[in-house]
Structure formats: structure tokens, C-alpha cells
Amino acid sequence: MDFKKDFPMLNNDIIYFDNAATSLKPKCVIDAITDYYYNYSSNAHRGDYKLSVKASNKFEDTRRKVKEFINADSEKEIVFTSGATESLNMIVSCFFKDILKENDEVITTKSEHASVILPWFNLENEKGIKVKFVSLDENYCLDENTVISMISDKTKVIVLSHITNVIGDIRNIKAIASEAHKRGIYVVVDASQSIGHINVDVKDMGADFLAFSAHKMLGPTGVGVLYGKEEFLKKFKPFKFGGGMNISFNSPKEIEYKDLPYKLEAGTQNIDGVIGLGTAIDYINKIGIKEIERIDNELKEYLIEKLKKLDNIILYNEKAKSSLVIFNVKGVFSQDTALYLDKYNIAIRSGSHCAKKLEDELGISNTCRISLYFYNTKEEIDRLIDALNNKNILEESIGV
Amino acid sequence: MDNDLKREIIIDNFKNPNNKGLIDDESYIKEKKASDSCIDNFTVQLKLDNDVIKDIRFDGEACAIATSAISISIDKLIGKTKEEALNIINNYLNMIENKDFDKKLLDELIIYEDISKQPSRTKCATLGILGIKDLLDK
Numbered sequence: 001m002d003f004k005k006d007f008p009m010l011n012n013d014i015i016y017f018d019n020a021a022t023s024l025k026p027k028c029v030i031d032a033i034t035d036y037y038y039n040y041s042s043n044a045h046r047g048d049y050k051l052s053v054k055a056s057n058k059f060e061d062t063r064r065k066v067k068e069f070i071n072a073d074s075e076k077e078i079v080f081t082s083g084a085t086e087s088l089n090m091i092v093s094c095f096f097k098d099i100l101k102e103n104d105e106v107i108t109t110k111s112e113h114a115s116v117i118l119p120w121f122n123l124e125n126e127k128g129i130k131v132k133f134v135s136l137d138e139n140y141c142l143d144e145n146t147v148i149s150m151i152s153d154k155t156k157v158i159v160l161s162h163i164t165n166v167i168g169d170i171r172n173i174k175a176i177a178s179e180a181h182k183r184g185i186y187v188v189v190d191a192s193q194s195i196g197h198i199n200v201d202v203k204d205m206g207a208d209f210l211a212f213s214a215h216k217m218l219g220p221t222g223v224g225v226l227y228g229k230e231e232f233l234k235k236f237k238p239f240k241f242g243g244g245m246n247i248s249f250n251s252p253k254e255i256e257y258k259d260l261p262y263k264l265e266a267g268t269q270n271i272d273g274v275i276g277l278g279t280a281i282d283y284i285n286k287i288g289i290k291e292i293e294r295i296d297n298e299l300k301e302y303l304i305e306k307l308k309k310l311d312n313i314i315l316y317n318e319k320a321k322s323s324l325v326i327f328n329v330k331g332v333f334s335q336d337t338a339l340y341l342d343k344y345n346i347a348i349r350s351g352s353h354c355a356k357k358l359e360d361e362l363g364i365s366n367t368c369r370i371s372l373y374f375y376n377t378k379e380e381i382d383r384l385i386d387a388l389n390n391k392n393i394l395e396e397s398i399g400v
Numbered sequence: 401m402d403n404d405l406k407r408e409i410i411i412d413n414f415k416n417p418n419n420k421g422l423i424d425d426e427s428y429i430k431e432k433k434a435s436d437s438c439i440d441n442f443t444v445q446l447k448l449d450n451d452v453i454k455d456i457r458f459d460g461e462a463c464a465i466a467t468s469a470i471s472i473s474i475d476k477l478i479g480k481t482k483e484e485a486l487n488i489i490n491n492y493l494n495m496i497e498n499k500d501f502d503k504k505l506l507d508e509l510i511i512y513e514d515i516s517k518q519p520s521r522t523k524c525a526t527l528g529i530l531g532i533k534d535l536l537d538k
């Protein structure tokens with residue numbers, strides 16, 4: 001199928017291989033956002049007139065779509081946030097901060113994103129909890145049995161990305177969660193890289209909390225989702241107070257908050273962003289998540305096969321199953337490779353990709369990352385390979 | 401200077417930079433300099449004696465432009481007085497920002513003259529020398 005026509009950015013003669021940073025947006029998502037501003041711009045949950053009712057309905061439609069998309073039990077479990085980072089911070093600040101004690105252990109890995117690790121590092125500094133790192137296997141992937149074997153009486157939380165943003169390994173959350181739940185351990189999942197790429201089913205995997213951003217799954221920036229099981233989300237202490245989240249406030253002693261999810265959504269929300277997210281979900285459902293996964297895999301295998309034929313390329317994560325490939329060109333710093341490819345209008349990411357602890361395991365801190373999505377094509381990969389099949393990349397990257 | 405020669409100097413200094421690797425010596429002052437727009441990352445060490453730069457060292461991972469630029473700057477600045485060095489650095493920064501500058505002061509550093517045409521590279525070309533400048537301003 002030709003998806004190119006759906007993505008206005010792809011009319012610009014660019015090859016976009018940085019989908020793990022943010023995906024491109026289909027025209028229908030952009031149109032849904034402008035439609036709101038052109039035709040029913042108004043605040044949600046407030047007005048008594050038709051426009052506002054429509055805005056509220058569209059906003060709440062998205063909540064239902066998200067609920068179905070990740071197979072949550074109830075719309076009360078879906079809280080809109082500004083993105084995965086905010087969701088991941090709320091999980092720590094609004095909940096775990098109050099229930100964890102000194103020396104309680106939180107298990108994670110060194111390949112997690114800064115937004116996954118830093119809130120917990122902060123809690124370690126504040127409360128003396130202990131963040132423990134599970135070691136990775138020889139392919140820098142995570143073996144679920146290693147996680148399970150690290151569980152001790154002190155373990156209270158396991159925090160993992162479903163798919164990591166550098167190595168791209170797909171974690172067996174289900175096996176880990178089922179063991180964790182037997183021992184009363186909470187499971188927090190960052191689905192930033194898996195959402196919109198593979199099926200994310202909170203019940204099947206057994207996530208107690210889950211976070212993602214709309215912008216990595218064809219939606220707009222500035223909006224994300226916090227999922228939490230209702231019984232836990234109920235205990236969240238709001239960290240923003242204001243309009244939209246209260247029922248009454250006669251005095252400091254007489255404040256009544258709304259029920260979930262509104263209690264955690266103070267202030268005017270990112271209405272256009274949420275509406276855009278709803279349309280992104282519709283678009284993904286139309287293609288089908290299984291089909292997206294199939295195309296991702298086919299492209300990834302093709303890319304790996306072609307890269308392996310080049311003798312100037314070092315591949316780091318061939319064994320990982322998702323649509324990310326990290327590599328370096330021998331003797332060339334990753335940023336120089338990225339700037340060289342930019343001359344051919346090929347966008348890739350270089351650096352540590354916000355996973356700075358991974359350096360301890362990988363032994364190098366900077367790599368080039370190609371992250372594919374279903375609208376990429378084999379022809380684009382061929383053009384990349386042609387550009388990389390060059391002995392003078394370093395010389396040509398300098399640009400003088 | 402022709403472009404082939406410029407490129408050769410840059411690549412030589414990238415592959416075998418001057419004074420790479422820090423030393424454990426209290427008489428040096430030290431500063432970490434990370435670029436906010438890219439991934440270049442340097443730690444710079446400097447030793448002053450009576451206002452004369454005795455030594456400069458650096459460590460860190462960075463691209464060819466950033467690494468070669470700090471390498472060449474180090475070569476150029478060791479032995480200069482603080483005042484001479486700051487004058488060279490300010491002229492270099494003017495060159496990168498496409499302002500008036502004194503060519504004679506810069507010698508080999510002139511190879512980065514055209515960097516202003518590549519906006520994504522100007523931060524690379526100045527990262528190391530700004531680290532040195534910070535230490536001189538201390």
C-alpha cells in the first residue's frame with residue numbers, strides 16, 4: 001500500500017528515519033486539529049452551547065478510543081497528560097513517593113530512557129529508596145528470567161520500557177508481571193516506543209501503570225497518556241490543583257475533588273492535541289496494528305540484510321526485534337555520519353538517545369539510530385545504503 | 401588554502417588530536433563543556449603560570465569538527481599570555497559568527513572560516529575553545 005500520499009511531510013523529498021524520536025503526522029490528524037480550530041473552537045467540559053458540547057464529546061471520544069486501543073477496563077483509567085515524561089513523573093510523584101520507604105527497591109535496566117530513570121533517581125535522593133539495575137544479555141537485550149531472579153523481599157516496583165529506544169528489544173512484560181504480581185510488586189511500563197508499532201494490551205501484559213506520548217504514534221506533540229489500574233489511580237494525589245478537577249472548595253478543610261480521571265486533569269486541557277490523538281488511533285486501526293508490525297519487521301529485516309553487506313558498518317543490535325537499528329560507520333563519529341546523510345536529505349539520529357546509562361553496558365556512548373515506521377519503503381533503504389556505501393564519509397561529512 | 405588541505409588538517413587532528421587525555425594534577429583548573437544542541441562533550445584542563453598558558457588538555461567524545469578545532473586551538477594557545485589567548489579566541493569566535501576578524505592572528509584556525517555556512521556545525525567549531533575561554537575567565 002502507498003502510505004506516502006497520507007503524509008504531507010513526505011512530499012518534501014526527505015527520507016525520514018527518526019521515527020523513534022517522533023513520527024510524522026498523517027493529513028487526517030492535521031485536518032482534525034484544524035477542524036477543531038476552524039469549526040468548533042471552544043473549551044471542553046464547560047459550556048452550555050453546542051460548540052462546547054461538540055468539543056467535550058470529541059475529547060471524551062478519544063478517551064474511549066485510547067481505552068479500547070490499550071484494552072483498559074474503564075475510561076477512568078485513562079488520564080491525559082502532556083506526554084510520556086509527565087506520565088512517568090506523575091506515577092512517581094503522585095503515588096510511589098507516598099507509599100515507598102527507605103531501602104525499598106525499584107528494579108529497572110540501564111537501557112531505559114532518561115524519563116524512565118530520572119524520576120526514580122530523584123526519589124532515591126529524596127527518600128532513600130534503591131534503584132537496582134538488571135544486567136542485560138550479550139546482545140544488550142533483557143532476559144525476563146534475569147529480572148525475575150533479581151526480585152527480593154525488598155523489591156516493590158519493576159519499571160521497564162516495553163520496547164527500549166536505543167536497543168529496541170521487546171520485553172516480555174507479561175512473564176515479568178505475572179511473577180511480580182504473585183509477590184505484590186507493582187509493574188510500571190513505558191510504552192513510548194511500542195505504542196502504534198505493536199499491540200499494547202495493558203491487561204494481557206499485566207501493567208499496573210503505563211505511559212506513552214501521542215507524537216510517536218502519528219499524533220501531535222504535547223499530549224500523552226497515563227494509564228493506571230483504577231484501584232491505584234484512585235489513590236493518586238493530584239499534583240496540579242485548579243479548575244476542572246474540583247467539585248467545591250469552601251475552605252481549605254472543605255475541598256471536594258472530582259472522580260477519576262478528571263481529578264488528575266486540572267486546568268484547560270490540550271483539547272486539539274487530544275482530538276488529534278483520537279484521529280491517529282482511528283488511522284492506525286484502519287491499517288491494523290498487526291499489519292503495521294508486519295511492515296515494520298519486513299523493512300527492518302531488509303535494512304539489516306543490506307547493512308550487513310557493507311564492510312564499513314558496525315551493527316550493535318541486530319538481535320533486537322523492533323524497528324530500530326543502531327550502528328556506526330567505522331572511524332566516523334556518529335554525528336558526522338548523521339550530518340553526512342543529511343546532505344542526502346536522510347534524517348537519522350545520532351548520540352546517546354537519552355539513554356545515558358546504557359554506555360556502561362555498550363562500552364560506547366554514541367551511535368547512529370535508524371528507526372523505521374510503516375510509511376518507510378525499501379526504496380528509501382536502498383538510497384540510504386547507496387549513501388553509506390562510500391569510503392569517504394568522514395571527509396565528505398566535514399563540509400569544507 | 402585549498403579545500404583538500406583543509407580537510408586533511410581536520411581529519412589528522414580528529415584522528416590524532418593534540419593533548420587528548422586528562423591528567424591528575426592539582427595545578428590545573430578544569431571544566432566540563434557539553435553542547436546543548438548536539439552530543440559533543442568535552443572536559444578541558446588548563447594550567448596557567450604567571451598569566452602564561454603552560455598547558456591545555458582535553459577529553460571527551462565529539463565530532464570531527466569539534467575535536468579537530470580543540471586540538472588545533474590547544475596547539476595555537478599554549479605558550480600565549482592570557483591576554484594574547486583571549487584576543488585570539490575572540491577573533492576566532494568573530495570569524496565563526498561571520499563578523500570582522502583579524503586573519504593574521506588565527507593561522508591554521510582559519511580553516512574553519514566557512515563553518516558559518518553550516519549552521520548545524522558552528523556549535524561544534526566553538527565548543528572546545530569556549531571551554532578554554534571559560535577557564536581563562538575564571
Ligand SMILES: Cc1ncc(COP(=O)(O)O)c(C=O)c1O
Pocket residue numbers: 020021083084085086113115116161163164165190192193213354
Ligand atoms: C522509551 C522512551 N520513553 C520516554 C520518552 C519520553 O517521551 P516524551 O519526550 O514524549 O515525553 C521517549 C522519547 O524519546 C522514549 O523513547
